[in-house]
Amino acid sequence: MTAFDDLLAYDHTTQALGQVAGRLGWDQETMMPRGAAAQRGEEMAAMESVLHARRTAPQVGEWLASIDADALDAVGAAKLREIRRSYERASKVPADLAATIARVTSTAQGKWAEARQADDYAAFAPVLAEVIGLKREEGAALASGGDIYDAMLEDYEPGTTGADLEAMFGALRPGLTELRAAILEKPAPKGVTGQFDEAAQLELSTVLAKAFGYDLGHGRIDKAVHPFSSGSGNDVRITTRTNPDDPFNCFYSTIHEVGHACYEQNIDDAFLLSPLGRGVSMGVHESQSRIYENQLGRSRAFTGWLYGQMRDAFGDFGIGDEDAFYAAVNRVSNGYIRTEADEVQYNLHVLLRFDLERALMAGDLHVSDLEAAWNDRFEVDFGYAVDKPSNGVLQDVHWSVGLFGYFPTYSLGNVYAGCLNEALRAAVPDLDAQLAQGETGQATGWLRDNLQQHGSLYAPREVIELASGQTPGPSPLLAYLQDKFTHIYDL
Amino acid sequence: MTAFDDLLAYDHTTQALGQVAGRLGWDQETMMPRGAAAQRGEEMAAMESVLHARRTAPQVGEWLASIDADALDAVGAAKLREIRRSYERASKVPADLAATIARVTSTAQGKWAEARQADDYAAFAPVLAEVIGLKREEGAALASGGDIYDAMLEDYEPGTTGADLEAMFGALRPGLTELRAAILEKPAPKGVTGQFDEAAQLELSTVLAKAFGYDLGHGRIDKAVHPFSSGSGNDVRITTRTNPDDPFNCFYSTIHEVGHACYEQNIDDAFLLSPLGRGVSMGVHESQSRIYENQLGRSRAFTGWLYGQMRDAFGDFGIGDEDAFYAAVNRVSNGYIRTEADEVQYNLHVLLRFDLERALMAGDLHVSDLEAAWNDRFEVDFGYAVDKPSNGVLQDVHWSVGLFGYFPTYSLGNVYAGCLNEALRAAVPDLDAQLAQGETGQATGWLRDNLQQHGSLYAPREVIELASGQTPGPSPLLAYLQDKFTHIYDL
Numbered sequence: 004m005t006a007f008d009d010l011l012a013y014d015h016t017t018q019a020l021g022q023v024a025g026r027l028g029w030d031q032e033t034m035m036p037r038g039a040a041a042q043r044g045e046e047m048a049a050m051e052s053v054l055h056a057r058r059t060a061p062q063v064g065e066w067l068a069s070i071d072a073d074a075l076d077a078v079g080a081a082k083l084r085e086i087r088r089s090y091e092r093a094s095k096v097p098a099d100l101a102a103t104i105a106r107v108t109s110t111a112q113g114k115w116a117e118a119r120q121a122d123d124y125a126a127f128a129p130v131l132a133e134v135i136g137l138k139r140e141e142g143a144a145l146a147s148g149g150d151i152y153d154a155m156l157e158d159y160e161p162g163t164t165g166a167d168l169e170a171m172f173g174a175l176r177p178g179l180t181e182l183r184a185a186i187l188e189k190p191a192p193k194g195v196t197g198q199f200d201e202a203a204q205l206e207l208s209t210v211l212a213k214a215f216g217y218d219l220g221h222g223r224i225d226k227a228v229h230p231f232s233s234g235s236g237n238d239v240r241i242t243t244r245t246n247p248d249d250p251f252n253c254f255y256s257t258i259h260e261v262g263h264a265c266y267e268q269n270i271d272d273a274f275l276l277s278p279l280g281r282g283v284s285m286g287v288h289e290s291q292s293r294i295y296e297n298q299l300g301r302s303r304a305f306t307g308w309l310y311g312q313m314r315d316a317f318g319d320f321g322i323g324d325e326d327a328f329y330a331a332v333n334r335v336s337n338g339y340i341r342t343e344a345d346e347v348q349y350n351l352h353v354l355l356r357f358d359l360e361r362a363l364m365a366g367d368l369h370v371s372d373l374e375a376a377w378n379d380r381f382e383v384d385f386g387y388a389v390d391k392p393s394n395g396v397l398q399d400v401h402w403s404v405g406l407f408g409y410f411p412t413y414s415l416g417n418v419y420a421g422c423l424n425e426a427l428r429a430a431v432p433d434l435d436a437q438l439a440q441g442e443t444g445q446a447t448g449w450l451r452d453n454l455q456q457h458g459s460l461y462a463p464r465e466v467i468e469l470a471s472g473q474t475p476g477p478s479p480l481l482a483y484l485q486d487k488f489t490h491i492y493d494l
Numbered sequence: 495m496t497a498f499d500d501l502l503a504y505d506h507t508t509q510a511l512g513q514v515a516g517r518l519g520w521d522q523e524t525m526m527p528r529g530a531a532a533q534r535g536e537e538m539a540a541m542e543s544v545l546h547a548r549r550t551a552p553q554v555g556e557w558l559a560s561i562d563a564d565a566l567d568a569v570g571a572a573k574l575r576e577i578r579r580s581y582e583r584a585s586k587v588p589a590d591l592a593a594t595i596a597r598v599t600s601t602a603q604g605k606w607a608e609a610r611q612a613d614d615y616a617a618f619a620p621v622l623a624e625v626i627g628l629k630r631e632e633g634a635a636l637a638s639g640g641d642i643y644d645a646m647l648e649d650y651e652p653g654t655t656g657a658d659l660e661a662m663f664g665a666l667r668p669g670l671t672e673l674r675a676a677i678l679e680k681p682a683p684k685g686v687t688g689q690f691d692e693a694a695q696l697e698l699s700t701v702l703a704k705a706f707g708y709d710l711g712h713g714r715i716d717k718a719v720h721p722f723s724s725g726s727g728n729d730v731r732i733t734t735r736t737n738p739d740d741p742f743n744c745f746y747s748t749i750h751e752v753g754h755a756c757y758e759q760n761i762d763d764a765f766l767l768s769p770l771g772r773g774v775s776m777g778v779h780e781s782q783s784r785i786y787e788n789q790l791g792r793s794r795a796f797t798g799w800l801y802g803q804m805r806d807a808f809g810d811f812g813i814g815d816e817d818a819f820y821a822a823v824n825r826v827s828n829g830y831i832r833t834e835a836d837e838v839q840y841n842l843h844v845l846l847r848f849d850l851e852r853a854l855m856a857g858d859l860h861v862s863d864l865e866a867a868w869n870d871r872f873e874v875d876f877g878y879a880v881d882k883p884s885n886g887v888l889q890d891v892h893w894s895v896g897l898f899g900y901f902p903t904y905s906l907g908n909v910y911a912g913c914l915n916e917a918l919r920a921a922v923p924d925l926d927a928q929l930a931q932g933e934t935g936q937a938t939g940w941l942r943d944n945l946q947q948h949g950s951l952y953a954p955r956e957v958i959e960l961a962s963g964q965t966p967g968p969s970p971l972l973a974y975l976q977d978k979f980t981h982i983y984d985l
Contacts, residue, residue: 019540022533023518030517034525038711039729042513045767049510053544220529238530276536 007079010066011277014086017057018276022235024050029233029240033225044109055101058093078279081460085278088161095144104137108405115403124374124392131402132370135363138405142364152364155408159285160415162462165361168411171418172354175477180384182485183335183347189492192330196321199250203316207250208243208257210312215295216447217241217261218268230256232263232292235282236275239267250313251332255296262295263288269451270458284463285409289416290423291450297346297417298424298483299446303329303490304438312441330491337387339394347484350417351384356399356410364407421480422471423450498570501557502768505577508548509767513725515541520724520731524716539596546592549584569770572951576769579652586635595628599896606894615865615883622893623861626854629896633855643855646899650776651906653953656852659902662909663845666968671875673976674826674838680983683821687812690741694807698741699734699748701803706786707938708732708752709759721747723754723783726773727766730758741804742823746787753786754779760942761949775954776900780907781914782941788837788908789915789974790937794820794981795929803932821982828878830885838975841908842875847890847901855898912971913962914941 004012027050031043057063067090072083111130118127142151153164209224222234227242234240241260246252266282274280282288299305303325310328313320322328335345341352359376362368368376377396378389389395401409428434431445438446453470460466467475488494495503518541522534548554558578563571602621609618633642644655700715713725718733725731732751737743757773765771773779790796794816801819804811813819826836832843850867853859859867868887869880880886892900919925922936929937944961951957958966979985 015536016540016543019537020544023514023537023541026521026537027514027517030521034714036710036712036714036729036731038709042728042766045506046510046514046517049507050514052507053511218529219527221527223525223527237533238527240527275533 006066006069007075007083010063010070010086011082013057013060013063013066014082014278015276017054018278018280020050020054020057022238022276024054025234026238032227032229032231033242048105051105055093055098058089063090064094078460082278085459088157089278092145092158095147096141097144100137100141100144104134104141104405107133107137108403111403111405112400115397115400119393119397122391122393122397124396127397127403128370128373131373134403134405135370135407138407139364139366142407152361152408155364156411157408159409159412160463161284162464163286163415168357168415169361171475171477172350172357172411172414175350175414175418175481176354176384178477178481178485179347179351182488183351184386185494186335186347186488186492187337189494191336192334192491193322193327194331194334195250197317197319198247199245199317199320201245201247204245204250204253205243207312207316208253211254211257211300211309212241212261214441215258215261215299215443216265216451221268222264224257230260232260232267235267235280236270237268239264250317254309255300258300259292259296262292265295265447265451266291266455269455271456271460274458274460279457279459281459283457283459283461283466285412286415286419287454287463287466289413290419290467291416291455293416294420294423294427294450295443295447298420298427299438299443301332301346302435302438304435305441305443306332307439308441333487333491335488335492337385339381339389340398347488348385350414353410353414355380355384356401357414360402360407360410418477418480419467419471419475421477421483422467422473422475423454424483425479426453426471426473497557497560498566498574501554501561501577502573504548504551504554504557505573505769506767508545509769509771511541511545511548513727513729513767515545516725517729523718523720523722524733535600542596546584546589549580554581555585569951573769576950579648580769583636583649586638587632588635591628591632591635595625595632595896598624598628599894602894602896603891606888606891610884610888613882613884613888615887618888618894619861619864622864625894625896626861626898629898630855630857633898643852643899646855647902648899650900650903651954652775653955654777654906659848659906660852662966662968663841663848663902663905666841666905666909666972667845667875669968669972669976670838670842673979674842675877676985677826677838677979677983678828680985682827683825683982684813684818685822685825686741688808688810689738690736690808690811692736692738695736695741695744696734698803698807699744702745702748702791702800703732703752705932706749706752706790706934707756707942712759713755715748721751723751723758726758726771727761728759730755741808745800746791749791750783750787753783756786756938756942757782757946760946762947762951765949765951770948770950772950774948774950774952774957776903777906777910778945778954778957780904781910781958782907782946784907785911785914785918785941786934786938789911789918790929790934792823792837793926793929795926796932796934797823798930799932824978824982826979826983828876830872830880831889838979839876841905844901844905846871846875847892848905851893851898851901909968909971910958910962910966912968912974913958913964913966914945915974916970917944917962917964 024047027043027047035043063086067087070083072080075083111134114130115127118124139151142154145157146154150165156163156165212224213219221237222239222241225240225242226244228244230241230243232239232241241257241264243253243257243260266288270280306329307325310325322331333345335347338344341349344352355377358380359368359373363373374392374396381389381395427446427449430449434446437444454466457466461469464475515538518534518538526534554577558581561574563574566574602625605621606618609615630642633645636648637645641656647654647656703715704710712728713730713732716731716733717735719735721732721734723730723732732748732755734744734748734751757779761771797820798816801816813822824836826838829835832840835843846868849871850859850864854864865883865887872880872886918937918940921940925937928935945957948957952960955966
């Protein structure tokens with residue numbers, strides 16, 4: 004056994020324990036009895052303390068120091084890269100600070116929920132200020148003199164900086180605001196009407212999950228308040244939700260999570276429980292969920308098939324033909340909430356958060372000015388005022404739990420999806436004919452072979468370039484949206 | 495912080511991790527996708543390696559050596575006792591041997607299942623011989639020169655020896671065989687007829703669980719192939735199963751598991767995630783499941799109430815009145831299978847296994863002679879021959895997975911339940927009037943206050959003596975059975 008073998012054997016156990024912690028998280032959102040929350044907190048803390056101790060074990064540092072990276076093949080070098088990144092990241096943050104952040108954000112999440120309920124930003128501001136103070140401290144420890152926000156981005160999107168995103172999003176924003184304005188001058192398409200039986204929604208959502216290649220032999224679908232995907236390798240579970248008035252909520256949540264889950268399920272078996280056996284970044288993950296959900300799932304061809312499925316399941320729901328259904332699925336309308344936004348407006352919500360959180364981390368924006376800054380920016384991009392904090396600065400949980408640098412990966416994922424879609428369409432010219440039959444096999448197979456199977460073998464940007472054959476940029480996404488919505492809205 | 499405080503803090507994390515491992519086990523039997531088994535094996539092995547390392551950590555040995563037990567109060571001394579037992583137990587078995595046992599028994603379980611399916615003891619014998627060889631080696635390491643079987647019993651029933659059980663069971667066996675023979679000379683009561691809807695069975699089983707005090711705010715009920723209870727403290731889950739022909743399978747499995755679960759749920763909150771926060775032994779655990787299931791659940795009074803519930807749920811099922819229902823619930827009939835046996839015959843099945851496994855461990859019985867020894871003993875106690883190995887020596891999984899010393903705790907639990915029932919009946923004279931209304935609150939409250947709340951504070955025998963006011967012995971169980979079945983069968 005070489006030092007590298009020893010390191011990999013040690014890391015294998017750490018990876019397996021990480022999966023266990025993930026399974027606990029899934030249980031918490033789906034199965035856990037409501038009275039078990041406090042005990043679960045202790046159980047999760049115990050798992051985290053074990054994981055932290057393993058990630059920062061002095062032995063790992065010694066192995067890392069003694070291994071000659073140049074003697075490794077590409078797979079070995081990638082594994083070493085991932086283990087080193089995890090070790091250095093975990094070692095840089097003092098244990099006391101990590102524990103304080105865990106404790107404070109756990110409380111802050113509850114305070115945020117109360118403040119949102121009460122529509123009272125002032126009640127949340129001091130808590131948020133404390134979280135931000137701690138996260139800036141953590142960011143400074145991680146940055147080692149560099150940019151704090153860039154150091155935070157490394158947790159979610161290694162290799163991408165705030166400046167990269169600023170350039171990318173700067174090019175995206177004018178095109179999106181312009182497209183949005185043009186669309187909203189047109190008459191709104193008709194939406195669905197009636198009530199949609201929950202059991203029938205869940206049944207069709209399972210049909211959709213299978214249609215997109217989700218393997219229920221290595222996964223399962225449950226209901227949860229917030230849809231998510233959880234786990235890697237051979238146990239990747241998703242959740243969905245239902246709304247009796249709005250079946251698209253269930254169907255497109257399912258397809259979105261199936262995109263995340265298929266990425267994990269389709270990683271090369273050789274990488275199982277290794278540092279390469281997970282999706283490589285939040286942005287690349289989101290590119291998969293988004294291309295499944297939007298470029299495939301909300302395409303004219305696929306919605307034509309889905310229309311027939313829905314007619315079979317629900318009878319008449321107020322939409323007369325496939326074209327009207329396509330317009331209903333892709334309807335653009337005014338709204339305040341990011342998670343409910345359509346393809347055109349979604350990124351405007353994210354770009355707003357990116358600019359604000361970057362300013363918060365840089366110390367250029369104070370918590371006391373955040374609500375006003377949010378409302379001003381919203382009015383500029385959307386053309387109307389935020390009516391209450393729960394529709395504005397209090398709508399998302401992220402900042403309360405210390406997630407800074409996470410929001411931009413949503414839009415980065417959309418940008419990546421745009422690039423991948425362009426390459427996919429070129430590689431599979433008759434894709435629409437297949438989608439019109441509810442067949443996604445060639446599309447999802449192309450994504451599996453060109454991207455998903457690699458897991459964390461390549462860096463995020465690298466794997467997108469490899470798969471799409473281009474340097475990732477916003478033009479393909481913009482072109483796709485302009486083309487799609489010009490057609491739907493007759494712009 | 496004293497050394498004792500440090501030890502308790504360390505142990506708290508270990509206890510929490512033990513709960514996590516238990517939760518994974520629950521998931522495996524209820525929720526896990528079928529294709530995730532191999533990965534789950536890796537995840538469980540990772541958890542076990544972490545738990546083993548913590549239980550045998552040199553630091554724990556140092557703390558144990560430096561703590562003055564005489565300076566502790568009763569609760570502290572009990573915690574120290576439990577941690578010391580766990581440390582010494584884990585430290586005595588060489589890691590290599592423990593790993594070999596884990597590997598071999600994992601394979602042996604599969605071989606057992608195949609052999610049972612094929613009714614071929616010869617195919618299983620060599621595997622069993624290997625398991626027994628390893629377990630004797632482990633037993634010798636644990637026994638430190640003492641009796642191997644006694645050392646194994648310590649894992650399940652600390653403080654009870656093979657000689658204790660031999661004396662207890664020796665006094666039980668003649669009374670049981672005699673009672674059995676007398677009953678089987680009488681005409682058999684009528685059983686239920688018809689098909690019982692699964693959803694209605696599960697609904698009524700939830701009513702029963704609540705009636706026995708199971709707290710669904712800190713637990714949940716799911717279906718599984720084998721009913722079990724899992725977890726401690728505020729997250730104690732049970733499973734049940736259904737059989738369309740036999741609703742009693744579901745109802746009494748549920749009540750049985752509720753007995754186990756209530757024991758865990760009712761332990762003093764102050765002991766949560768401490769070494770005292772779990773049931774103290776398998777025998778005491780089984781005393782709770784059995785007294786819920788049998789002395790309460792199969793009593794004339796409670797079955798009278800259940801009869802009404804079942805009539806409401808299922809209409810006519812071929813039983814005309816409460817007395818006939820009571821006889822049907824308690825029907826004694828010939829059979830080969832322990833898990834399907836009635837109250838009278840169940841312990842005869844267990845006593846057989848106890849004598850055989852003790853002889854196996856002592857080296858007095860060889861694996862090649864086991865099948866014949868089983869069949870001979872069965873014919874003596876039951877009066878007819880075993881027809882095939884799956885109805886005899888191959889029926890239980892226990893030995894294949896290395897569980898030696900586990901079987902007798904089933905009967906010990908019944909003996910304990912007999913003692914507890916005697917004391918309970920004296921303490922709550924009008925118990926039957928309550929049970930006849932489906933009210934178990936005074937009975938389960940008495941068990942909670944006198945036994946369950948103590949968790950592992952007292953040694954097993956000690957807590958039974960404390961609660962029942964007597965030295966545990968078989969007489970109360972025998973007297974209860976003789977009285978009950980004399981009445982039902984008009985002996």
